[in-house]
Amino acid sequence: MEEQASPERNQAALIARETHASESETPTTRDRWTNLLIAFPILLLFSYLGIALSRQSQGVATIWFTNGMLFSIVITRPRNTWWRYFIIGFLADTLADRFWGDPFRLSAGVAFANFIEVISSTLILTRWFGHPLNLSRRRPLLGFLLVAVIGATAITSALGASWTLLFVNAGPWLSLFRAWYLGDILGMAIMAPLLFILLRPGFFDMLRLPNLPKTLLYLFVPAIATFLVFTHNQDPLIFFIFPALLLVVFRLGFPGAALTIFIVACISIRLTATGHGPLMLIGSSMLHRIVVAQIFLAVAIFTAFPVAALLEDRKALQHSLEASEAKYRTLANADSLTGLANRRAFDARLDAEWRHALALRQPLAVLLIDVDHFKSYNDTHGHLSGDRCLRHIAEAISTNLYRATDTAARFGGEEFTVILPGTDIEEALTIAETLRQAVAAMRLPHSGNTCGSIQTISIGVASTIPAADEPPLSLLKSCDEALYFAKQQGRNQVKAASAIPHTTDLEDAEPTAPQLP
Incomplete structure (x- = not known):
């Protein structure tokens, strides 16, 4: 699945845009006013529907939509825009009542009661559980059910019932309060979570x-x-x-x-x-x-x-x-200094690639890399510089491996290794030479290197088609012998295990001139 930003990250980005927007006519400002212009007719429509439902149900406020809707909108908006939404909510409720023929004073008083419900719920819950409020998490949701659904709706219902009885003979206060309260509870409890999830990117x-x-x-x-x-x-x-x-x-x-x-x-x-x-x-x-x-x-x-x-x-x-x-x-499984795979990861990967190559009868190659005269580098430049040198070399190795199946690892100390699945000896030698030249091209100063005044590497290469009666370490042993031969021949070069004249005569082999880039 394509990576998507979490809801919290989206809200944080929105808050940053709203907070730092200037008062001039910027795109963010236009977005704010566009959102308000969209929200107002929607709130007006649902206020009208809530009143219509109550008139069709013998005066019972079956479900009051707008308080829950306004609350869910506000808790996902930047704080400095809240007052705009509170105002349009108040206006929407007032106008909806006026459309049904209620007096202005009655309409405005009822709208003010709804205003108290939304603003008190918003301020209390965002103070307790942070902003933006996440209604899908257990603690904020339980707080929402207790504060907004049970508490704030009770206050609004009491205020609304009391104000209504000043203008209309709607029966006993307790009956009016109960009818209002249950409708308000349902509206807040249903509409706020519903609109909240509709505004979430993942819904x-x-x-x-x-x-x-x-x-x-x-x-x-x-x-x-x-x-x-x-x-x-x-x-x-x-x-x-x-x-x-x-x-x-x-x-x-x-x-x-x-x-x-x-x-x-x-x-x-x-x-x-x-x-x-x-x-x-x-x-x-x-x-x-x-x-x-x-x-x-x-x-x-x-x-x-x-x-x-x-x-x-x-x-x-x-x-x-x-x-x-x-x-x-x-x-x-990572080496803390270079970021490459460590020895544990290398051993596991070599074993897995060996079994895979054995099953498919494909070649498997390994490169063993030694940083030339690294002890002398540390003695000359210090251990911190030595760590930087190893990191540079690790980067040169990893950035010059272009196949996802190739694995570079720090073998230990100043030695690195590369596993090359499905690679024969000729291709492995080509890759090894590319790595040797990449390190030399960095021209890291090293006055103690007998191969020149820059840091170089020596590489041993081995490739084989695994046999059932051979362990993976046999390939690594051949690679180690090839590396030893490269060092005996003067360093800063690549040698294949198949090119070694006689393994037992390595110490007698005549060194060749080092290869410089």
């Missing part, structure tokens, strides 16, 4: 074409279960919905849970309001039935969301552990 992954059939299948299960339960008037079968809901939670996680709750809410409230479903068994008013439907949805929310958030936390922990394991596995 639409489950709607991409490869994942879409599975997603639709899992969403279909609770949808059809809810439809069947709420079209059956004879028996109270609401409990059948919960296994289907938990199936989605475990399969699609928090995004699926938020989307499913929304689907279940739409189906159950609509069918209940039109006189269908098990709640018709309640021998009471429609108001009472809708209140019970709201309580059912609240229980579903408080069941599904904590489980989904816990699963998100476990998934995040698993990814963190996998990343840490990969990091430490890399560190365990």
Whole structure:
């Protein structure tokens, strides 16, 4: 999968752009006003729909959409833009009430109550859990359910009910508060997480074409279960919905849970309001039935969301552990000085490549590289300079290996090695010569080198088609003998194991003139 920026990184980038944007007409400023212009009609529309639902349900505020929507928008925006969204939310609620014919003072008072709910939830939760607020994590979600869904909605419902009774005879205060409170709870608990996941970059992954059939299948299960339960008037079968809901939670996680709750809410409230479903068994008013439907949805929310958030936390922990394991596995197999593979990684890779070449009957080559007169380099230039020299040589080796299957490693001290799968002796000698010239071309000063005044390397090369009765170390032994022969012949050169006259006569071999680049 193509690497994508996490939601936290996207939010941080957005905050940086918003915070440092000037007041002039920059693209960021235009984006801000564009977002506001898009948000206002949407909030106005859903305020109107919320009022329409209440008028169709005998005055019960079945579900109030806009507070949850505005809250989810604000918690993902930079702090210095919050006041703009609070203002458009207030205006949207006020205008929606005015469209229905309510007096301005009543409309403005109700909108102010909603304003208190959103701003108090935003300020408290972002102070406790940081900004931007991540509703898919367990602790922020539990805080959201307690502060925004239970606490702030109670304050708003009390203020709204009290203000409404100043202008309209809407019955007992407690009944009005209860109807308002349950509708507000559902709106905040359903719409805030739903819009939050819609604004997350990763949400639409489950709607991409490869994942879409599975997603639709899992969403279909609770949808059809809810439809069947709420079209059956004879028996109270609401409990059948919960296994289907938990199936989605475990399969699609928090995004699926938020989307499913929304689907279940739409189906159950609509069918209940039109006189269908098990709640018709309640021998009471429609108001009472809708209140019970709201309580059912609240229980579903408080069941599904904590489980989904816990699963998100476990998934995040698993990814963190996998990343840490990969990091430490890399560190365990890497040489701390040069960044190449270390001796442990080299041994494991040589064994694996030997078995692979044995199975395919392909050649396997190894280069063994020695830094010429490195002790003299350390004595002359110091050990810190010696470390820099080794890092330069390691870089020259790694950058001149062009195949992904080739492995460069630090063998130990001033020795390096390269594993070349599928490489015969001629190709291996060519690669070795390229590495020797690359190191010499760096022209690292070394006055103690008998091959000249620059740092050079000697390379032993061996290649073979593995045999079942031979160990991988046999190839390494041949490579070591070739390196020893190259050093005996004057250093700064490449020698193949096959070019050694007699292994037992290496000490008697006459040195040749060193090869300079």
